[in-house]
Amino acid sequence: MKIVVDRDLLIDSLQLISNVVERRQTLPILSNMRLLTNEGQLEMVGTDLEIELQASVAVNAESQGEITVPAKKISDIWRSLPSEQPIVMEQVGDRLKIQSGGSSYSLSTISVSEFPDVLGEVDGESIEINSEMFRQSVEEVAFAMAQQDVRYFLNGMLIEIGDGKLKLVATDGHRLALTEMDVTVNAFGEGSLRKAIIPRKGVLELLKVLDGSDTFELRLSDKLIAVKSGSYQFTSKLVEGQFPDYNKVVPRGGGTELTIDRQRLREALQRASILSNEKYRGIRLLISSGSLKIQANNPEQEEAEEVLEIFYQGDGLEIGFNVSYILDVLGAVPAAEVKLVLSDGNSSALIEGVDESNSLYVVMPMRL
Secondary structure (H helix, E strand, O other): OEEEEOHHHHHHHHHHHHHHOOOOOOOHHHHEEEEEEEOOEEEEEEEOOOEEEEEEEEOEEEEOEEEEEEHHHHHHHHHHOOOOOOEEEEEEOOEEEEEEOOEEEEEEOEOHHHOOOOOOOOOOOEEEEEHHHHHHHHHHHHHHOOOOOOOHHHOEEEEEEEOOEEEEEEEOOOEEEEEEEEOOOOOOOOOOEEEEEEEHHHHHHHHHHOOOOOEEEEEEOOOEEEEEEOOEEEEEEOOOOOOOOHHHOOOOOOOEEEEEEHHHHHHHHHHHHOOOOOOOOEEEEEEEOOEEEEEEEOOOOOEEEEEEEOEOOOOOEEEEEEHHHHHHHHHHOOOOEEEEEEOOOOOOEEEEEOOEEEEEEEEOOOOO
């Protein structure tokens, strides 16, 4: 294999694939990415056995070949080289030589026969989705995904497609985020509903792949999700298990409802949280006609209080929350104003953006 290529042509693809590949592996081959030249195309593949990313780029290939090289090393080398000089990449025996101007490198390789089989094709109908709308939707709910929870089905994001709607839901058991967007065609059949849980790492890596194209193609099977976006093919195994019924979690029936400027509330919570308990991060909200008090204290008996004017007339209410959970929601809501719906001091709060009906958030209260 021998190719001559501009640095900027491969730099993004190499970086994205090296992100998928795990740094610390018991099997050395899983630290490598596969490079294949075929009919003027350089195909690059990286995998951690759960997620796989393929990229294809047109190159000037003087000879064909297939090889695996350490993913992080080749990505770091590529990023460090100047963009003015063309780069020559050539397989010489069991080494990959990289040369650009006065810089030259010799990388170790591992036989392609040891590289794991690709996850495979995802059969079934595909749907076309707007990349920017999907990216925004994911960013509005991704913060609520659990991390290393023993309830493994929470360590990811639910995607639900049916009746012209695509819903994304994430929860860690303490808060829940839900958003929906329209999809032009329900490729899975009228009245059908498809559900799948995308693993946390898959969600985060998928976001990086969606940079280039206006739309992407999505396919779902029982065990895999596949996304085709521009020159990238992203495939991930799905999390097995039953995602909680989010409809049972969302408070219904109204209650105390108040509207407030999102940024003003966010800044007040940030200030008050400075003196909250560093471990439990508890804050107290005291709601009365025209006023919202935010109180925090800590074991050193230090106290903070913020008072905000609000549009509310009704009975008083006192409720406690983990301030980090509320701040995460306020950081994700795209609207300028937010609506809080509270039924009592022991029930979850519903938070929505005013004039923003596509997303909602549920936060459990905290006993202080």
